[in-house]
Amino acid sequence: MIARTLMIPILITAGLASAQIPGPAAVPTKDAGVARAVLLHKPQVRVLRVEIQAGATRQMHTHDDVRFHLFLPITGSIEFTKGTEKTAAVPGQVFYMDKGTLHGFRNTGTSVAMAFEVFIRDAGPTAGNQDPSAALALAFASMASPMPLKM
Numbered sequence: 001m002i003a004r005t006l007m008i009p010i011l012i013t014a015g016l017a018s019a020q021i022p023g024p025a026a027v028p029t030k031d032a033g034v035a036r037a038v039l040l041h042k043p044q045v046r047v048l049r050v051e052i053q054a055g056a057t058r059q060m061h062t063h064d065d066v067r068f069h070l071f072l073p074i075t076g077s078i079e080f081t082k083g084t085e086k087t088a089a090v091p092g093q094v095f096y097m098d099k100g101t102l103h104g105f106r107n108t109g110t111s112v113a114m115a116f117e118v119f120i121r122d123a124g125p126t127a128g129n130q131d132p133s134a135a136l137a138l139a140f141a142s143m144a145s146p147m148p149l150k151m
Contacts, residue, residue, distance in 0.1 A: 026051045033107075034058045036117075048121040052078065054113075057106035062101055066119040071095040071105070076113025080105045089115075 008116070026035035026049065033056025038106070040047040046066075052058065060081065063069050073082060073089040080089040082103045098101055107113040 021051065029032040029058070031058050032056060037118075044121055046121070048119075050115045050117055052107040052113045052115070053075070054107055054110050058104050060102055060104040062102055063097075063119060065121065066090050066099055067122050068099060068120050069097045069101070070116075070118040070120075071097070071103070072116040072118070074114050076107060076111060077109030078105050078113050078115060079108050091107060113143070 001151050003014050012047075023039060024037040026037040028035045033053035035051045037051075038046070039049055048057070071089075073080070075091055076091040080087050080103070082097060082101060084094060087095075088108075093150045104127055105115070
């Protein structure tokens with residue numbers, strides 16, 4: 001239990017550190033001011049970095065192609081909505097959603113906000129795994145290969 005409790009802050013810290021390394025460029029989405037960069041795309045897990053401009057909103061939506069989904073704010077001021085419940089998201093917080101959960105988010109601050117999204121699919125060894133800590137471990141372990149620095 002202690003190891004699991006410590007795992008999320010460690011992984012968030014690792015994620016924040018990796019956010020300092022230049023990665024793939026974010027691509028605009030259909031929602032104005034919201035862009036995403038694919039950090040990892042494998043049959044069992046997909047990880048995105050989402051950049052949300054000040055005042056921008058990611059409209060309410062669902063993911064029906066995943067077993068579950070994690071939303072992890074890493075910078076800025078984000079209001080996260082799950083169903084009808086709105087939460088002022090704190091960097092480092094983790095939001096868990098089962099397949100088909102209606103959700104959205106918006107940047108309530110005055111600067112760019114960022115979040116990680118982790119999608120766990122039915123394919124592969126994670127199919128029966130409903131543990132968000134293990135999903136984060138899998139996602140960040142899969143991203144462990146160093147990214148080249150642009151000079």
